[in-house]
Amino acid sequence: MANSPSGDSMTERLVRVLETFTPARTAQTAAEIGRRSGIPSSTAHRIVGELVDAGLLERDAQHRVRVGMRLWELATRSSRALRLRQAALPFMERVQSRVREHTQLAILEQDEALFIEQLSGSAAGSNATRVAGRLPLHASSSGLVLLAFGGPDLQQRVLGGPLARRTAATIVDPDALRRKLAEIRTLGHAIAPGYIADVSTGVAVPVHDETGAVIAALSVVLPHGAQTEPALVELLRAARDIERERGL
Structure with missing residues (x-):
């Protein structure tokens, strides 16, 4: 995976985005994800958009982001x-x-x-x-x-x-x-x-x-x-x- 200017790989950044979700924090904005993950805002918005397109994250009616059913499906196939x-x-x-x-x-x-x-x-x-x-x-x-x-x-x-x-x-x-x-x-x-x-x-x-x-x-x-x-x-x-x- 290509590295960012900070040295983080794309995989590391994806993991950091997903780790911002907790049992008590199930929905958040892309800006909040960027701040909590320590990823620049523009990069966080891009990663979130790609994950939404892939079905791994979902947007709700308030445009907040949640973990998508596709991520649950993949995680449980051979768990x-x-x-x-x-x-x-x-x-x-x-x-x-x-x-x-x-x-x-x-x-x-x-x-x-x-x-x-x-x-x-x-x-x-x-x-x-x-x-x-x-x-x-x-x-x-x-x-x-x-x-x-x-x-x-x-x-x-x-x-x-x-x-x-x-x-x-x-x-x-x-x-x-x-x-x-x-x-x-x-x-x-x-x-x-x-x-x-x-x-x-x-x-x-x-x-x-x-x-x-x-x-x-x-x-x-x-x-x-x-x-x-x-x-x-x-x-x-x-x-x-x-x-x-x-x-x-």
């Missing part, structure tokens, strides 16, 4: 995350019907927990996550599972900090986090009371692939102080069923 979600969903629904809070599935993506599915009851409590949302590995039950069973390079990067504090309960001391990760590997699950939000407790278990490697974390978010054992039983059963569904 590893989509196949995992499809295998997991029936068992997540069973967990959800019994726990009646938030049931979530997360994978490791760029040293964060990326949530690819979430089921929530109408009366479920507070939850900081959403589909396509991310949480730090050290501060969420799903992230702790992915980190505990991740490779040494991953753990070294995360433990090297900085470890951002989300609540007073968030583990931000590297030695304390190492002890927590060792505990998770021993127990086979993570419980994170108040780590992300004071009012909730995360409970998560690993999902393995055919080699035994952990490929996902299945979790529920409970009100802070709620009993975790019933949810843990359901999660462990669901994780085994997901692995069996995937032919393990």
